[in-house]
Amino acid sequence: MLSDKLNEDRVAIVTGAGQGIGRAHALAFAADGAKVAVNDFDANAAHAVADEITAAGGQAIAVVSDVADWAAGAAMIDTVVSELGGLDIVVNNAGFVRDRMLVAMSEDEWDAVVRVHLKGHFVTLHHAAAYWRAQSKAGNQPVARIINTSSGAGLFGSVGQGNYVAAKAGITALTIQAAAELGGYGVTANAIAPSARTQMTMGAGDAMAAQMAAPADGSFDAMDPANISPLVVWLGSPESSGVTGRVFEVEGGKVTVIDGSQRSAEQDKGSRWAPGELGPVVEEILAKSPVPVPVYGAR
Structure with missing residues (x-):
């Protein structure tokens, strides 16, 4: 009898899986038949x-390490x-915040x-990709998946989080790069931008905590971290x-494709511009281009 599980007997690593969204991913992959x-x-x-997964009849191991080492x-x-x-799926999820305005942020x-x-x-992507490349060159073409967390x-952008913003933007670009470079080895790479109730978001101030709180009336909890995992499980299958090189925003029951870094309006003179000519040109092409999404927290 065929299993209806998309990841039956596949092997997944989930980093930062001790709590929050990462824990939800680990449990969801195990429920879908993966070894985690x-x-x-x-x-x-x-x-x-790991014990929670094995107690429920799944297979899991704990790997305690610093992901950046x-x-x-x-x-x-x-x-x-x-x-x-073996290894089939890497879900990069580990992270934390040290919020500060740019003018007050320390080097550390x-x-x-x-x-x-x-x-x-x-680090995790590199070592996993090296394993998959070796498998591919040995004639064992992987069906491998990377899911990164932007x-x-x-x-x-987000006011007061310049370090986090820069790192997460870098992860988006890294995902696009990985998709381009690793496709020949049977690897896809995608990223998610999740919104859910976690230790990080609940510590972001009273207003954010109120917004993220579970509904008291028992209605759909749009901020439950488990809402994020079904897409990740599917992307891992x-x-x-x-699907590769794409970014998905996920919140509650809503999945949104993020189309970034696309060329928009342009004007080509065919020769070098003089600085004084460019004011009206920039104004015209900006008027023909999409308006940027406002930065979180901006006034």
């Missing part, structure tokens, strides 16, 4: 989620392949956030083979 490597920097959290990233891939029998606050989000995505902040 639960990565987190917090050993207790990683083991708790190069050697640890290589070791994580080796451990997963050795203990779970900038470096820490960019390191975990952007470098952490690259943010609405990375797409549109063989069924998503025709």
Whole structure:
């Protein structure tokens, strides 16, 4: 009898899976038949989620490591392949915030956030891609999937989060790059920009906490982190083979394709412009172009 599960016996790594959206992803992949490597920097959290999966009849291991550490990233891939029998899906989710206005942000606050989000995505992606390339060259063409985690902040900006915004914007570009470079090895790469109730969003102030709170009347909880996972599970499956290099915003029951970095209106003189000519030209082409989405928190 054929299984109706899209990821039956596939192997997935979910980073930052000890809580919040990452935990929801890990549980959703396990429910869909995948074997799951639960990565987190917090050993207790990683083991708790892995134990939750195994108690429900699934297969999972905890992999405790710093996602931005190069050697640890290589070791994580080796451990997963050795203990779970391969690797098919990487969900890069780990991250945290250190919010501050740009004029007040310290070098350490900038470096820490960019390191975990952007470098952490690259480290895991790199070592997984090296494994898939080796498999492809050995004649075992992967059906592999990378799902990265950007943010609405990375797409549109967010006041007081310059480090996070830059890292998340970098992740979007990294996803497009990975899709272009890894397709020949049987790998697709996509990104999500989720909006859900997490430790990060609940700590973003009283107004945000109120907006994110679960409804008291038992109606649909649009901010439940589990709402994000169905798309991620689908993107991790063989069924998503025709989708790569794309970004999806996900909130509640709404999935939106984000079309960024597309050329819009233009005017070509055919020779070099003089600076004094360009005022009316810029005004004209901007008038013909889409208006940017407002930055979160801007007045």
